[in-house]
Amino acid sequence: xxxxxxxxxxxxxxxxxxxxxxxIALLALASWQTMASDPSPLQDFCVAENSSHVLVNGFVCKxxxxxxxEDFFLAAKLDMPRDTKANKVGSNVTLINVMRIPxxxxxxxxxxxxxxxxxxxxxxxxxxxxxxxxxVLEGTLYVGFVTSNPDNKFLSKVLNKGDVxxxxxxxxxxxxxxxxxxxxxxxxxxxxxxxxxITIANAVFGSKPAISDDxxxxxxxxxxxxxxxxxxxxxxxxxx
Numbered sequence: 001x002x003x004x005x006x007x008x009x010x011x012x013x014x015x016x017x018x019x020x021x022x023x024i025a026l027l028a029l030a031s032w033q034t035m036a037s038d039p040s041p042l043q044d045f046c047v048a049e050n051s052s053h054v055l056v057n058g059f060v061c062k063x064x065x066x067x068x069x070e071d072f073f074l075a076a077k078l079d080m081p082r083d084t085k086a087n088k089v090g091s092n093v094t095l096i097n098v099m100r101i102p103x104x105x106x107x108x109x110x111x112x113x114x115x116x117x118x119x120x121x122x123x124x125x126x127x128x129x130x131x132x133x134x135x136v137l138e139g140t141l142y143v144g145f146v147t148s149n150p151d152n153k154f155l156s157k158v159l160n161k162g163d164v165x166x167x168x169x170x171x172x173x174x175x176x177x178x179x180x181x182x183x184x185x186x187x188x189x190x191x192x193x194x195x196x197x198i199t200i201a202n203a204v205f206g207s208k209p210a211i212s213d214d215x216x217x218x219x220x221x222x223x224x225x226x227x228x229x230x231x232x233x234x235x236x237x238x239x240x
Contacts, residue, residue, distance in 0.1 A: 038108035038129070038192050047071045048102035058193070059098065059105045072103035082115040084183065087236035090120025091175075094240045098193040110193055116141070116177035116184040122238065123199055124174045130195030132167040132188050134175070136160060139184025145173035172200060197239060206235030 039058075047067050048059035062071070074096060082092035097110040104110060110130070114122055116139070134143070136159045144156030145167050158178075159165055167173040169191070177184040204216065205227075213227040220227070 039106060040108070041106040045072075045103060046106040048098055048105035050102065059102070061105070062102070067103075072101065074101050076100075076113075078113045078187075081183075081185070082113070082240060084115050084117035084120050087238050088234070089123050089236065089238050090117035090177075091115060091122045091238045092240050093122060093197075093238055095197075097195070104193045107193060108191060110190045110195055112188045112190065114175065114186045114188060116175070116186075118180050118182060119177060120183070121176040122174060123201060124172050125197050125199040126170055126172050127167075127190060127192070127195040127197055128170055130190040130192035131169040132173070132190050132195070133164060134159075134167070134186050134188045135164050136162065137185045137187055139177060139182055140179055141184055141186060142176045142178050143167075143174065145171045147171065199235075199237075202235040202237070205230045205233065 043064075045064075045067070046059075046061040047064075049062040050059065052060040054060050076094070076096055078094065078096075082094055084090050084092050086092070092115045094113040094115075095110065096112065098104040114134075116122070138161060140161075141159045142156065143159055143165050144154055147153040147155070148171065157163075157165060175186065204211065210231050213224045213231065216227040216231075217224045
């Protein structure tokens with residue numbers, strides 16, 4: 001009987017230990033999910049106080065008594081075409097984020113108008129802090145993204161006026177206008193007040209200072225002279 005009681009107690013201890021670790025794992029998962037996007041506001045708004053020297057994740061809040069309608073407004077003129085000839089890739093991204101509308105602080109959203117010249121593209125890039133949903137307003141776009149390692153599966157689609165496509169947070173994606181005669185226009189919404197953008201070619205071959213050509217030659221399995229040629233190019237920014 002004593003042996004049975006001992007086994008029963010041991011089983012209870014194991015169950016309790018398993019439950020404890022399960023609870024810890026669930027709490028960690030919940031915490032990770034909470035940290036996976038911009039924080040939710042705990043008040044009506046937190047208008048960014050750009051003159052503050054206090055460093056926080058985001059921006060310090062302006063005193064609500066000093067908040068005005070202008071803090072939530074921008075005469076962005078998004079109805080007007082942008083210049084797509086100023087860079088080699090033939091596109092122009094007009095981003096409306098917290099730096100342009102202080103009232104976006106803590107609200108977890110931003111917006112962009114993207115103009116594409118004929119055969120222009122928004123080259124492969126990532127948004128480290130945001131998922132993007134893109135709507136074609138004019139023209140046709142060939143779009144796609146690549147999943148993470150180890151699969152690196154490429155998902156792509158041709159979009160026409162009125163079509164919508166989603167690019168998951170952090171994944172490399174692009175948009176290309178395949179029409180050699182007509183421009184295209186899209187509007188994108190992003191799930192962060194400051195989504196960030198890392199253009200792959202610019203980051204890899206246009207970094208300052210430059211990444212060692214030994215490193216890049218090994219990574220891309222090409223000769224160093226090819227890397228040197230790429231690093232010598234003028235890597236233009238299409239972010240406006």
